[in-house]
Amino acid sequence: MMREQNVRMVSRRGFLETMFSAGAMVLGVQILPEEAQGAVSWQPSVYLGFEPSGTVVIVAHRSEMGTGIRTALPMVLADELEADWKQVRIEQAIGDAKYGSQNTDGSCSIRDFYVAMRDAGASARLMLERAAAAKWNVPASECKAQSHQVVHAKSGQKAGFGELVALAAKQSVPAKSELVYKTPAEFRYVGKDVPVVDLDGLVTGSAVFGYDAKAPGMLYASIERSPVFGGQLKSYDDSETKKVKGVVATATIDPFKPPHGFQALGGVAVLAENSWAAMQGRKKLKVNWEPGPNASWESGALKQALLEAARKPQKVVRNVGNVEAEFARAAKTFEAEYYVPMLAHAAMEPPAAVAEFKNGKVTAWAPTQNPQAVQDAVSAALGIPKSDVICHVTLLGGGFGRKSKPDYVVEAALLSKQVGRPVKVIWSREEDIKFDYFHTVSAMYFKAATDAKGRPTAWLHRSVFPTIGSTFVAGATDAQDFELGMGLVDLPFDIPNHRAENGGVKNPVRIGWMRAVANIYHAFGIHSFVDELAHAAGRDRVEYLLDVIGSPRKIDLAAQGVKYWNNGQPLEKYPVDTGRLRRVIELAAEKSGWANKKSGQGRGWGIAAHRSFLTYVCAVVEVEVDAAGRVRIPRVDVAVDAGTIVHPDRVRAQFEGAAVFGASLALMGEITGAKGEVQQSNFHNYPVARIHEAPRMTHVHVVPSSELPAGVGEPGVPPIAPAIANAIFAATGKRIRELPVKRHKLA
Amino acid sequence: MIRLKVNGASRQFDGDPDMPLLWYLRDLLDLTGTKFSCGMGLCGACTVHVEGKAARACVTPMKSVSGKSVVTIEGLSKDGTHPLQLAWKQCAVAQCGYCQPGQIMQAAALLREKPKPTDAEIDSAMQGNICRCGTYQRIRQAIKMAAGVKA
Ligand code: FES
Ligand code: FES
Numbered sequence: 001m002m003r004e005q006n007v008r009m010v011s012r013r014g015f016l017e018t019m020f021s022a023g024a025m026v027l028g029v030q031i032l033p034e035e036a037q038g039a040v041s042w043q044p045s046v047y048l049g050f051e052p053s054g055t056v057v058i059v060a061h062r063s064e065m066g067t068g069i070r071t072a073l074p075m076v077l078a079d080e081l082e083a084d085w086k087q088v089r090i091e092q093a094i095g096d097a098k099y100g101s102q103n104t105d106g107s108c109s110i111r112d113f114y115v116a117m118r119d120a121g122a123s124a125r126l127m128l129e130r131a132a133a134a135k136w137n138v139p140a141s142e143c144k145a146q147s148h149q150v151v152h153a154k155s156g157q158k159a160g161f162g163e164l165v166a167l168a169a170k171q172s173v174p175a176k177s178e179l180v181y182k183t184p185a186e187f188r189y190v191g192k193d194v195p196v197v198d199l200d201g202l203v204t205g206s207a208v209f210g211y212d213a214k215a216p217g218m219l220y221a222s223i224e225r226s227p228v229f230g231g232q233l234k235s236y237d238d239s240e241t242k243k244v245k246g247v248v249a250t251a252t253i254d255p256f257k258p259p260h261g262f263q264a265l266g267g268v269a270v271l272a273e274n275s276w277a278a279m280q281g282r283k284k285l286k287v288n289w290e291p292g293p294n295a296s297w298e299s300g301a302l303k304q305a306l307l308e309a310a311r312k313p314q315k316v317v318r319n320v321g322n323v324e325a326e327f328a329r330a331a332k333t334f335e336a337e338y339y340v341p342m343l344a345h346a347a348m349e350p351p352a353a354v355a356e357f358k359n360g361k362v363t364a365w366a367p368t369q370n371p372q373a374v375q376d377a378v379s380a381a382l383g384i385p386k387s388d389v390i391c392h393v394t395l396l397g398g399g400f401g402r403k404s405k406p407d408y409v410v411e412a413a414l415l416s417k418q419v420g421r422p423v424k425v426i427w428s429r430e431e432d433i434k435f436d437y438f439h440t441v442s443a444m445y446f447k448a449a450t451d452a453k454g455r456p457t458a459w460l461h462r463s464v465f466p467t468i469g470s471t472f473v474a475g476a477t478d479a480q481d482f483e484l485g486m487g488l489v490d491l492p493f494d495i496p497n498h499r500a501e502n503g504g505v506k507n508p509v510r511i512g513w514m515r516a517v518a519n520i521y522h523a524f525g526i527h528s529f530v531d532e533l534a535h536a537a538g539r540d541r542v543e544y545l546l547d548v549i550g551s552p553r554k555i556d557l558a559a560q561g562v563k564y565w566n567n568g569q570p571l572e573k574y575p576v577d578t579g580r581l582r583r584v585i586e587l588a589a590e591k592s593g594w595a596n597k598k599s600g601q602g603r604g605w606g607i608a609a610h611r612s613f614l615t616y617v618c619a620v621v622e623v624e625v626d627a628a629g630r631v632r633i634p635r636v637d638v639a640v641d642a643g644t645i646v647h648p649d650r651v652r653a654q655f656e657g658a659a660v661f662g663a664s665l666a667l668m669g670e671i672t673g674a675k676g677e678v679q680q681s682n683f684h685n686y687p688v689a690r691i692h693e694a695p696r697m698t699h700v701h702v703v704p705s706s707e708l709p710a711g712v713g714e715p716g717v718p719p720i721a722p723a724i725a726n727a728i729f730a731a732t733g734k735r736i737r738e739l740p741v742k743r744h745k746l747a
Numbered sequence: 748m749i750r751l752k753v754n755g756a757s758r759q760f761d762g763d764p765d766m767p768l769l770w771y772l773r774d775l776l777d778l779t780g781t782k783f784s785c786g787m788g789l790c791g792a793c794t795v796h797v798e799g800k801a802a803r804a805c806v807t808p809m810k811s812v813s814g815k816s817v818v819t820i821e822g823l824s825k826d827g828t829h830p831l832q833l834a835w836k837q838c839a840v841a842q843c844g845y846c847q848p849g850q851i852m853q854a855a856a857l858l859r860e861k862p863k864p865t866d867a868e869i870d871s872a873m874q875g876n877i878c879r880c881g882t883y884q885r886i887r888q889a890i891k892m893a894a895g896v897k898a
Contacts, residue, residue: 066843066880195836202844203835204827205780205820209845212779220774245763274774275783276766348784348792348845348879397782397845398879429785649839653882657842660881683789683877691883692870698884 042169044127045120046098047077054148054162056083059091061099062109063369064198065347065399066657067713068650069109071196073117075189076110076646080121080182082145083161085189090197095371095391102393103370105404105513106567107613107711110646114709122179124168131167132159147188184706193649198395210367210394211352215422218354219248221415222278222426225267225435228291228676229509230255236268240284246277250285251418253411258474260510262377264411265435271419275426294508295676299342299441302673305505306443307337309464314503315478318489318562321497323447326458330449334536336529338446339738340521340721342507342671343439344680345514346688349397350432355412356422361388362413367396369404377406378413389413400661401513405437430681437512438671440465444525449497454537455547458497463488463522466507477504485565486612487522487718490557492578494550508676515661516717519612524666527608527722528737531729541607541726542589552579567614573708574614580641583703584618585609587639591701592620599730602626606726608719613711615642616703619659619719621695623727629747631728633663636698638716643707652700655716659698662720664689667741749813753778754822764810768802769793771809772819780820780848784877791876794849794856795819801856803875820848823855831855834893842880850876854890863896 043049049057058077064070070090078088093099101112125145132150133140136157143152149160184191201207226232238250248271255266270281327333353366355378362382368374371391379386396403412425427435442465449458467483469476479502488500514520534544554575557564566574588607589595597605602625609618622635636659645651668687672679680686725736732746749760753776760771767786772778772795784792786805793804796818823829831851841847850873857864857872864872869890878886891898 193839195839198844199836200827202841202847203832203851205848207844208779211783274770276763276770346879348790348843348877349782350784396843398843429787653839653842656884657881660883682787683785684787688877688879689881690877691873691886694881694883696884
């Protein structure tokens with residue numbers, strides 16, 4: 001199944017390339033979301049339609065979970081079309097492969113669809129200009145679209161888009177080679193802070209999230225699941241449940257068949273007329289589980305197993321020079337181990353979905369990052385064709401990767417089929433935390449040899465972690481290429497002898513990707529260890545980091561025999577460019593006033609820089625550690641090079657938020673297990689940063705760039721934890737090799 | 748029978764008196780601006796005003812609001828023009844937005860008591876409201892903007 005995922009990524013790229021290099025293929029497809037049909041008189045693209053009035057309808061096909069993507073991609077299209085934003089309406093797409101990938105994770109919405117949006121806009125603009133030219137009998141080259149109308153300057157004639165729609169629809173679709181794109185100087189919206197389209201609804205409470213979705217006649221379902229992953233239902237007694245006012249029925253959901261993938265976990269559902277009754281009925285349910293083999297999971301024992309594995313040779317995934325020879329020869333060597341625990345996503349909106357099974361078809365409303373995965377998973381679970389699964393996408397109350405796994409939508413569909421009414425499945429916070437697709441636990445071992453100046457001459461990084469692949473292949477332990485490619489095999493340091501190794505261990509819970517994924521632990525290990533080496537050498541951290549990275553260059557990983565994923569992008573388009581990495585380090589150092597900072601006496605500054613999702617990020621973090629050992633973060637400076645930026649304010653917001661997310665996992669995040677059960681349940685024992693604990697002010701410094709667009713949602717996370725740990729060391733002399741920080745006495 | 752006022756309108760409720768106000772608002776009145784997130788009074792997503800004071804609707808049983816006046820985000824202003832809502836928009840505070848009705852209601856209760864809050868007062872009033880997207884610095888900025896105090 002993981003292979004299938006990779007295939008999907010490849011085929012997505014292939015799809016886009018054929019679609020847009022052919023140009024014409026994207027145009028002339030006459031489909032919009034159901035609700036838009038009929039109202040639209042011209043649909044030159046799957047992403048674009050015109051109403052007879054001239055109102056432009058733009059389809060947002062990626063999911064909105066707070067990045068502003070529902071605004072940013074349509075902005076690109078509207079801009080290229082010369083549409084007036086006030087006369088644009090946004091429609092959220094249902095799940096449909098015709099849009100290309102809708103899997104809104106991997107920080108790739110702008111990267112993958114920037115060109116598609118421009119093509120759609122430029123094509124329709126040209127057709128409108130040609131329509132006007134034909135109408136006025138003037139050369140098309142003299143007609144120019146300007147703010148929702150076409151103008152012929154010579155004669156002073158003007159026609160609104162609405163007037164031209166019918167004529168434009170008759171124009172032949174231009175080839176891609178005929179398209180003329182606006183220059184950056186001509187952009188009206190791209191690069192500007194256009195208010196997000198949902199702004200009013202978000203401050204008045206009218207915005208509809210998945211938890212808010214309703215269907216007439218629906219029941220609310222609360223589900224009891226095995227506390228141990230993979231446990232089987234032995235028996236249950238619902239006699240007391242049925243006495244609860246408002247409870248209508250109970251129903252069972254079959255356990256998943258390994259590999260679990262995106263299947264429902266299985267369990268006993270209580271269906272009721274309102275949420276409260278469903279929850280009360282759940283409390284009265286008596287359920288017996290056969291916990292099964294995963295009851296042996298103890299996170300403490302797993303941690304030891306991971307650390308021990310990291311001390312032994314593992315599978316070599318990158319090898320340059322000869323580290324062993326250098327370790328034997330060198331005057332000085334250093335070793336360190338790092339550990340990052342399992343983490344839960346804990347988006348503020350727990351999973352929820354409404355589904356209705358009717359006449360052999362399912363209609364779902366869900367806060368999903370991936371409506372096409374909903375189609376796949378529901379179709380597999382119910383044995384109906386994918387085309388008979390209609391998935392409407394609501395707003396998401398946070399996603400962070402959790403909501404690209406649609407198990408909760410499958411539950412709603414299965415239950416609706418059983419009870420013959422629409423069903424809304426509601427997860428509690430406790431269920432969200434206990435039954436997450438967890439960010440995996442990891443242990444790392446580092447060894448370095450250094451020269452007389454303390455610069456590394458050999459570097460060994462061993463990373464051991466249970467793989468996300470186990471979600472798709474039962475019992476899998478070998479890491480996926482994408483996990484290795486998140487900091488382990490792509491480290492851009494200039495060290496002549498360099499080896500990376502990876503080992504796997506089973507982790508008997510569901511594992512999945514969480515905002516920045518394997519970059520989180522890899523960046524933590526790498527930048528903690530660099531900081532230790534810099535300290536041992538008695539050198540300034542910024543100067544040392546730049547020295548270790550070396551001269552500006554593009555690193556040819558293939559020449560080193562490394563199989564590098566690069567987020568599915570060719571290295572020619574998105575090279576590993578140390579020049580860009582150096583620049584963000586220099587920028588963060590400059591903006592934070594690094595050169596004048598003197599750490600010590602409970603106040604310290606730390607730095608870390610990491611390329612992920614094709615974006616270069618450096619964070620400088622200031623911490624204060626008080627006499628009680630409490631850590632506060634007055635200021636963070638983040639320098640970012642993400643290539644071309646569409647919406648500067650939403651980019652800044654993502655990096656502000658990533659600093660908080662990074663602070664949460666660094667300072668307090670930890671999921672543990674005992675007797676196979678997750679021990680955390682809600683925000684009292686799985687805390688996330690609150691207003692007084694989060695970085696007080698994060699300053700985001702974006703490098704102006706016309707390079708290809710790269711990721712924004714995730715790459716802000718990885719440098720935060722190591723920069724915090726390094727700042728704590730600078731402030732207190734205490735080295736944090738294990739997260740979270742709250743486990744350590746700093747006083 | 749429990750009688751109460753919700754956003755100025757008189758209401759009656761004859762269901763389970765232990766039902767939290769949250770579910771009454773969301774499931775029965777369709778006022779879904781008040782959010783569920785933790786159900787334990789730990790996150791503030793469900794914050795409403797009861798008799799003008801901030802309350803966590805998820806741990807407020809219906810029987811305790813008998814005869815009281817409840818205001819939700821939908822009733823904070825007629826058309827989204829409460830000074831906090833305007834400031835929230837101007838500062839582009841929201842990311843996913845899920846926590847924001849609760850944040851705004853909490854902030855509104857704060858400003859009613861302390862029209863010119865200090866940083867420390869803002870931190871202490873707002874620390875019950877979690878934002879997983881991490882919009883805290885803009886929340887602080889927007890509260891100060893609405894209060895007309897220097898950022
Ligand atoms: S849902 Fe009420 S405080 Fe969290
Ligand atoms: S804006 Fe997403 S949780 Fe606050």
